Amino acid sequence: MADVRKQWLDLVNKYMLQPDGPANDRFWVPELETCSRDRIKDIQEEKLLLCVKFLYECSPFYREKFKKAKLHPSDIKSLKDLPKIPITTKTEMVEDVKVNPPWGTYTTVNEEIWSRRGWMMFATSGTTAAPRAFRHTLHDRDIWAWNDARAMWAMGIRPGDIALIAFGYAPHVFFWGVHYALNLMGVPIIPRGSLDTRRTCMFINTFKPTILGATPSYALYLGDVMKEMGYDPAQSSIRIIITGGEPGATIAATKRRTEALWNCELHEFYGCTEASQTAGGYTCQYQVTQKDGPVCDHLTEDIQIWETVDPVTMEPVPLGKPGLSVVTNLFSEAAPLARFLIGDYTVLNYDPCPCGRTHALAVGGFYGRADDMLNIRGITMFPTAIEEAIRGFAEVGDEFQIVVSQEKMLDVLTIVAEPRPDVPEKDYPKLAKRIQDAVRLMVEIRPNVDLKPYGTLPKTEIKAKRVFDQRKLG
Amino acid sequence: MADVRKQWLDLVNKYMLQPDGPANDRFWVPELETCSRDRIKDIQEEKLLLCVKFLYECSPFYREKFKKAKLHPSDIKSLKDLPKIPITTKTEMVEDVKVNPPWGTYTTVNEEIWSRRGWMMFATSGTTAAPRAFRHTLHDRDIWAWNDARAMWAMGIRPGDIALIAFGYAPHVFFWGVHYALNLMGVPIIPRGSLDTRRTCMFINTFKPTILGATPSYALYLGDVMKEMGYDPAQSSIRIIITGGEPGATIAATKRRTEALWNCELHEFYGCTEASQTAGGYTCQYQVTQKDGPVCDHLTEDIQIWETVDPVTMEPVPLGKPGLSVVTNLFSEAAPLARFLIGDYTVLNYDPCPCGRTHALAVGGFYGRADDMLNIRGITMFPTAIEEAIRGFAEVGDEFQIVVSQEKMLDVLTIVAEPRPDVPEKDYPKLAKRIQDAVRLMVEIRPNVDLKPYGTLPKTEIKAKRVFDQRKLG
Numbered sequence: 001m002a003d004v005r006k007q008w009l010d011l012v013n014k015y016m017l018q019p020d021g022p023a024n025d026r027f028w029v030p031e032l033e034t035c036s037r038d039r040i041k042d043i044q045e046e047k048l049l050l051c052v053k054f055l056y057e058c059s060p061f062y063r064e065k066f067k068k069a070k071l072h073p074s075d076i077k078s079l080k081d082l083p084k085i086p087i088t089t090k091t092e093m094v095e096d097v098k099v100n101p102p103w104g105t106y107t108t109v110n111e112e113i114w115s116r117r118g119w120m121m122f123a124t125s126g127t128t129a130a131p132r133a134f135r136h137t138l139h140d141r142d143i144w145a146w147n148d149a150r151a152m153w154a155m156g157i158r159p160g161d162i163a164l165i166a167f168g169y170a171p172h173v174f175f176w177g178v179h180y181a182l183n184l185m186g187v188p189i190i191p192r193g194s195l196d197t198r199r200t201c202m203f204i205n206t207f208k209p210t211i212l213g214a215t216p217s218y219a220l221y222l223g224d225v226m227k228e229m230g231y232d233p234a235q236s237s238i239r240i241i242i243t244g245g246e247p248g249a250t251i252a253a254t255k256r257r258t259e260a261l262w263n264c265e266l267h268e269f270y271g272c273t274e275a276s277q278t279a280g281g282y283t284c285q286y287q288v289t290q291k292d293g294p295v296c297d298h299l300t301e302d303i304q305i306w307e308t309v310d311p312v313t314m315e316p317v318p319l320g321k322p323g324l325s326v327v328t329n330l331f332s333e334a335a336p337l338a339r340f341l342i343g344d345y346t347v348l349n350y351d352p353c354p355c356g357r358t359h360a361l362a363v364g365g366f367y368g369r370a371d372d373m374l375n376i377r378g379i380t381m382f383p384t385a386i387e388e389a390i391r392g393f394a395e396v397g398d399e400f401q402i403v404v405s406q407e408k409m410l411d412v413l414t415i416v417a418e419p420r421p422d423v424p425e426k427d428y429p430k431l432a433k434r435i436q437d438a439v440r441l442m443v444e445i446r447p448n449v450d451l452k453p454y455g456t457l458p459k460t461e462i463k464a465k466r467v468f469d470q471r472k473l474g
Numbered sequence: 475m476a477d478v479r480k481q482w483l484d485l486v487n488k489y490m491l492q493p494d495g496p497a498n499d500r501f502w503v504p505e506l507e508t509c510s511r512d513r514i515k516d517i518q519e520e521k522l523l524l525c526v527k528f529l530y531e532c533s534p535f536y537r538e539k540f541k542k543a544k545l546h547p548s549d550i551k552s553l554k555d556l557p558k559i560p561i562t563t564k565t566e567m568v569e570d571v572k573v574n575p576p577w578g579t580y581t582t583v584n585e586e587i588w589s590r591r592g593w594m595m596f597a598t599s600g601t602t603a604a605p606r607a608f609r610h611t612l613h614d615r616d617i618w619a620w621n622d623a624r625a626m627w628a629m630g631i632r633p634g635d636i637a638l639i640a641f642g643y644a645p646h647v648f649f650w651g652v653h654y655a656l657n658l659m660g661v662p663i664i665p666r667g668s669l670d671t672r673r674t675c676m677f678i679n680t681f682k683p684t685i686l687g688a689t690p691s692y693a694l695y696l697g698d699v700m701k702e703m704g705y706d707p708a709q710s711s712i713r714i715i716i717t718g719g720e721p722g723a724t725i726a727a728t729k730r731r732t733e734a735l736w737n738c739e740l741h742e743f744y745g746c747t748e749a750s751q752t753a754g755g756y757t758c759q760y761q762v763t764q765k766d767g768p769v770c771d772h773l774t775e776d777i778q779i780w781e782t783v784d785p786v787t788m789e790p791v792p793l794g795k796p797g798l799s800v801v802t803n804l805f806s807e808a809a810p811l812a813r814f815l816i817g818d819y820t821v822l823n824y825d826p827c828p829c830g831r832t833h834a835l836a837v838g839g840f841y842g843r844a845d846d847m848l849n850i851r852g853i854t855m856f857p858t859a860i861e862e863a864i865r866g867f868a869e870v871g872d873e874f875q876i877v878v879s880q881e882k883m884l885d886v887l888t889i890v891a892e893p894r895p896d897v898p899e900k901d902y903p904k905l906a907k908r909i910q911d912a913v914r915l916m917v918e919i920r921p922n923v924d925l926k927p928y929g930t931l932p933k934t935e936i937k938a939k940r941v942f943d944q945r946k947l948g
Contacts, residue, residue: 040498098530101680102680102681114662115633115635115636115662116633116635116660117636117660118660118661118662118663119657119662119663120662120663120664120665121636121662121664121681123677129672131677133680133681136660138657138660141657151844153639158592159589160589161589162589162592162595168669169642169643169665169667169668170665170666170667170668171664171665171666171667171669171677176665183615184613185594186590186591186592186612187592188588188592188593188594188595188609189592189594189595190594190595190645191594191639191643191644191645191650192644192645193642193643193644193645193667193668194642194643194644194667194668195642195644195645199605199785202605203597203605203645206575206576206605206607207576207595207607306635326720339711342815432764466720468626471647
């Protein structure tokens with residue numbers, strides 16, 4: 001058991017090239033980032049075969065899963081055998097933790113490893129449900145930092161930058177890896193932590209950070225507070241905003257709005273607590289500056305295998321077709337999940353990005369988890385599509401709500417939004433009509449539009465809660 | 475200029491022994507922690523001579539100060555010449571920042587160094603005044619982590635421990651060094667960050683951390699919320715509380731109260747933003763468990779020189795006499811301050827501690843900054859003495875206020891406190907009388923005692939604001 005762990009860590013470290021700094025000004029690790037697809041597949045295959053053994057020996061959850069599927073690690077002989085491994089869902093992990101509190105059995109980290117080289121515990125957010133906890137080791141920290149540094153190098157972050165990280169530093173995955181990656185890059189940090197928003201604005205104005213780390217919602221909120229305080233965010237020192245927690249750079253209207261507000265480039269990290277704690281996906285400078293197509297996320301394929309599957313059959317979908325994201329982690333000591341269903345929709349594409357990177361692209365990013373999808377009168381839609389429509393109106397503020405209710409037997413979609421203070425109330429009906437049309441164009445359904453005076457809706461600070469599905473209450 | 479910086483870092487690194495782990499179960503670095511006073515002085519002297527050159531060449535603030543004093547680095551030939559360097563006060567640093575915003579000129583870190591190997595910016599707290607900022611480098615991070623790990627080893631923190639750090643992770647010095655030190659020790663962390671207090675309690679109950687990091691005020695508050703939620707803090711997994719930001723373990727009644735509430739050992743770190751960002755002082759296991767004398771803080775003399783000076787003349791006081799704390803930092807790349815007046819009262823003692831460590835002890839800890847000292851009717855006193863008296867009453871809750879007002883020409887001291895809910899209101903007068911007597915015994919003045927129903931006073935979460943001197947308003 002100790003043997004396979006050591007073999008696993010040795011293999012992961014073998015491919016952790018350029019651990020201390022970038023190779024050149026374009027790529028942190030050109031050998032990995034620009035290699036051929038065959039080379040990517042070879043690395044994935046070498047790692048997958050050992051990873052499966054490691055999981056079988058060190059993760060009781062996976063051993064059980066393999067046994068149920070009458071699968072033995074020796075049955076995984078090449079990358080082609082990957083689909084033999086049954087997909088793992090969040091529900092299975094929740095059930096496992098219920099039976100085996102508080103940690104569950106999915107992890108390969110036991111009490112002994114945890115107590116000798118533990119790094120940090122992370123937990124799912126939410127205030128009512130029992131938290132689900134994820135323990136990671138110092139090895140995981142190093143590889144997160146390295147991989148996030150690669151991503152930030154692709155975003156164009158360089159020595160001379162100073163990062164203000166507007167992150168609460170609670171035990172949530174989001175931004176802890178980025179924090180250590182900035183350490184690795186020698187990019188100094190001003191950690192916001194519990195600092196209040198007005199003081200954060202004062203710090204931006206006084207100490208001139210060039211990078212802002214925040215959720216997309218908070219970036220908009222912070223810009224608004226800057227204005228209230230008499231600072232112009234577009235004239236500030238911020239030149240790049242890095243986001244996580246929600247889609248940002250891949251929603252065109254949100255991207256335009258944020259970039260105009262701050263006069264900057266908007267980038268995003270993609271991942272989730274369970275499976276992709278370091279940047280699974282990230283935008284490069286080419287993607288966020290091009291004008292001709294959807295913004296795509298790069299996927300780091302030398303440390304993860306990405307698939308898209310059919311939401312019903314869970315079978316891989318053909319290339320170019322939308323499917324749900326599934327990830328196999330090939331880097332973690334603590335949680336090397338195999339075929340975990342993250343569950344966001346995307347389309348994979350293997351064309352090299354004009355930036356020079358050859359790994360898969362998620363076309364248009366990841367647009368909403370399948371379980372966030374709304375079904376209204378039989379029509380399915382993502383809240384992100386509605387966001388895209390609303391954010392297209394410059395005269396509408398950043399806060400909005402999507403309310404779904406039922407009148408008699410009919411589903412009703414209502415958009416609550418706030419015109420900016422300079423829009424006279426007499427113009428509300430005309431604006432409401434235009435919003436109605438724009439949303440209908442996006443999602444086929446004509447919504448009610450309820451415009452409220454600016455400042456009525458609660459301000460979103462961190463992750464936005466925008467969807468209120470009142471049908472479930474009935 | 476580059477030369478002396480390199481020489482300085484090389485010298486600091488030469489004495490950074492055992493950078494990766496402890497030498498044995500008692501001492502992280504026995505060669506440094508248990509060495510003779512002569513050896514300590516030799517190390518200090520070697521470092522001081524080079525430090526003075528480094529300051530002269532790289533800190534415009536100190537070059538100016540030296541020139542004004544007609545002092546050249548070559549005038550500092552041995553440790554005996556230390557008093558030739560004029561003392562630096564907080565006021566001088568404030569003035570310097572006013573003239574040279576936003577960083578001031580005290581630091582040896584210029585834009586070039588900062589942009590290539592910056593770590594983090596720290597700032598003084600407070601919501602109205604302009605923040606004063608302190609930049610530190612990756613080198614500083616490593617030495618903070620190492621020194622804080624030495625301190626935590628002395629406190630008895632060991633592999634197998636899990637630390638819940640109830641720290642807001644704002645850009646304040648407090649606990650960032652401890653965080654990285656726990657990483658160095660392989661002690662896993664549950665970072666509280668912006669997590670709410672009730673959820674923090676749930677995490678303690680579910681994930682069983684053994685170490686709690688918090689301000690003394692927050693440790694008491696958290697224990698109370700644990701009780702409200704039906705968890706008994708005395709039965710929890712917490713075995714050691716490490717505190718900073720306010721005196722804790724060295725105030726006997728606060729120590730007894732916290733240790734009884736949590737059934738644990740209470741330890742403290744001592745320092746301040748400007749001068750002693752890593753543990754200047756810390757308690758060892760002997761000090762917090764002995765019953766016979768005041769709890770003393772250890773001072774890390776191989777990386778700092780500690781003096782006590784007369785509050786009026788600023789001349790060194792004789793050994794065994796109380797004086798104000800003055801520190802010379804012999805470890806920092808960014809801020810190696812020479813003879814900085816921290817300004818807390820203490821008594822230095824060079825007797826070896828029974829734990830085996832030979833560095834100076836601050837007898838009874840550091841009891842309040844000179845500028846926090848109250849003068850009431852010509853009698854000077856520290857709020858900590860009043861705290862000691864109040865905390866001695868088990869029937870009184872954790873919150874209290876010290877109000878100083880003026881009636882006609884007379885200063886009036888009022889203690890506002892909250893009897894616990896099980897104290898019947900009819901017993902208030904008797905209790906007030908006993909508190910009056912206890913405070914008078916401590917500070918000579920008979921206060922008014924104003925007892926309010928439990929829960930009336932605002933709950934202190936982080937640093938307590940206890941003194942309300944209304945005379946200054948008049």
